[in-house]
Amino acid sequence: MEDLRWILDMKQLEEKAKETQKGHHSIYKVPPYLSDLNKKAYMPQIVSFGPYHHEDPQCKGMQEHKLRALFQFVKRSGKPIERYKSELEKVVNQLVDSYDELDKPRKSDSDPFLCLMILDGAFVLEIMKTATGKSNDYPPDDPIFGDHGNLYYVPFIRRDMLLIENQIPMLVLMTLLHVHDQKPHQAEDKKSDQGTKMSSSEQRPAGKKELPAATFVPIEGKTTQDAENPRRTEHNINTRPPWIPREVEEDLKKLVLKFFFDHGDMKVGEEPCLHLLDLYRKTMLGGDGGATPTTTNKPKSWHQRLLDLCFATKNDDDDDDEGSPTLEIMRSATELDEAGVDFKRLKTQNINAITFYNGVLCLPTLVVDDHTESTFLNLMAFERLHVGTKNQIASYICFMDNIIDSAADVAILHKQGIIQNAAGSDKAVASLFNQLAKEVPLDSESSLHDVEKHVNDYCKQKLNQWRADLCHNYFTSPWALISFLAGVFLLVLTVVQSVYSISDFYRK
Template identity: 40%
Template sequence: MSLEPQSQDLDQTDWVVYVVTERLKRVSLNEEQTWKKRCVYRVPAFDADLNHKAYQPQVVSFGPYHHGEDHLRPMEEHKHRALLHFLERSKKPLRAFLESLREVARDLEECYDALGPKWKDGGGDGAAGRFLELMFTDGCFMLEILRTATRAVDDYAPDDPIFSNHGKLYIMQYIRRDMLMLENQLPMLVLDRLVAVESDGEKDIEFINRLILNFCSPSTSITRMGNCLHVLDVFRKSMLMKPKMKVQHELGNAGHDDGEEIIQSVTELNEAGILFKKSTTDSLEDISFSNGVLRLPVIVVDNTTESMFLNLLAFERFHIRAGREVTSYLFFMGTIIDDERDVMLLHARGIIQNAIGSDKEVAKLFKSLAKDGILEPDSSLYAVHKKVSNYCKMPLHKCRANLIHIYSSNLYVALSVMAAIFLFVLTIIQTVYSVLSYYQ
């Protein structure tokens, strides 16, 4: 009787060993290469549900994540028209482009996090072919958008709903917004391959970078950026690039003990004698503090700012090699902006250009974007944070801030103090005059 259960247990154990072994065969131990290629990510539901529209394209899909969604279907027709224009202008056969993309199909698949079986090679029902077609169609459409918006091509009809001047005014702003969403990215490798075939290898990655910058950030004067992952990565790097300078981490004797100490708001810093001025560049890293002057880059806040920053934050959170510069900037700004008075002061200094009207909404936006952020001890902003904090702790500046804060909050008290000071000065003058008259 006791031998039968043992035999049964042995069969179950063998079966589990077999299943686990088969599963392990499909797991790659080359983890470094797997994570290194990944650059397009799904935003988790617990983040996306808080602001669904910030991560979901509203006009056009790029890549597999949102392809085929009902509200994006109307743009598919325009993608195919753009594809015909692209092929006719290139004078190259369709097969040449597809073969070039086929050579890197596996690399393109591995760029996407949690890519569904519908698109993966080996997924059946022509999955590999569908993925290749998607990369080609969306890549051509993206290149046409970038070129038409910057007047690089003009072979579309004057009344074209997308590529005409009318489309540039009313449609391109929404396409630009969708193009900067993390889930809506195409690997740069797609654009690189298409441009290489089209130009017979004469145009390099910097040509594509300039196309993207001219469309997403026309005022940027950056000439070289090197290899980038996708449009969002190009845009992010353009926000951080500035003339090379040595970063001074002047922490004094403070060390890293209170790195999470919250510095005061703009209004309170101003009361402590700190002046606010515009930085010499628009780089988000161009923030400095010296001789009581805090310099901040100019930032334009409009209806697309929240979506743009949320997607940049998500990219920095999921892509380990990206860095955390945007996260640090938003944390710093969220720390010094407490309410509409702070926004008003920065607006008066030309640092915040408010295009949404309400200073209160701008303050609320920065506070929400800074939530859960941190300053890393080795960042340049950490050093600025410490210097500002130490400046405010100096007795003279602390006393000045307290006096201004106390008396400016009560007009009656402030006027009384001013009157008392005035009378005191008059009394001194009268006394001096009386003494001089006596001796004369």
């Protein structure tokens, strides 16, 4: 049994409470209550990044390729490898604090930890550069960085880069890229600036202290006091240091976006990103957290308002208290289709672009492949574990799980191009979303709640249901339409004939 007598010492208790409350971590070990549902989804398949899975046997084969990548990376830059280490030493405390479960030897001796950061960081940058065509100094027949590796290994490496336990801080990648791309004259200017600062500090009067080298620039919109307070600023541990130009951070983000998305409509804003998984998540949200999904309604014409007035029906929930929040459950795609809701594909993958517009539900494109499950599970795990992060990804999964109940629902979305199925049958895709939504708590105040509510309100209107029945029963094929028009024509002729007969009767 654990000895808990130390809790009687208020000083120790206070230190432990402060340590737990720091909230500097951004790379987490997935707790069993999450990982037990699908352990493989959180484990790297072929390559490890960072300390958590460095010793995993399935990742050992990539070690020699990491060494080759590091050699090529350092050789191309023309800088000594010690230069990379010295730059990372300035922020070693922030890098160590990024990990929530780091063993004591790594915390006490920073050299092995920094060497691991250099090795893994260089490999990440080399993979992204070669896969996107930014670097071509590897032979075409290279097993990892050539055409062969791009076809057979990069998809699995890309998948392993999006695991919450398999991250390295964005600050590592920024620092390595900055040193690598720095021109020789820039390095000399930096040395002279440092010499000037040292001489000026010697002449500084007593009581005036210079800011430490690891002081970070404030986040946009934050005051300096907020940026220096770790409890006020969520991302302060990975904010771009002042000695790294903003262009380096922007170039790194562009490289990551091209590697993961390979098209130009995705973007990420100026908000600092903690690691690749965080950047991927912010990109899916449209950058800087994204906009909130909206419902827009075009003004109705006079005849539409007249029809609504004539056929208006009282909904069962009209008497409900509007002040009390209700949890809206979206109907399946099949039910929505039968109720007259049309689906439209958005060209973007931004999940915050979801809108409902006069009976048209606009959804972003979603490519479903063998790695979709792992990616979404890790994104949702990050939302759960990182305090201050909202639940947009989890809300989107619940939203799609409500729409997709069966293979028929997937078929409707696939027909509209919303789901691009590269994972197998429609039934497999439906099962995938049902599994993803397991143990995901529902949030009645999620960003998609208003969309679900307006869609449900639209489906409850009898006029929309009758219009949908008319379309499904008579407008599904040319022959059905011809039969319907013929029936209407005969009905009109019968009415006209009756009118003339009555008119002739009164004339006589």
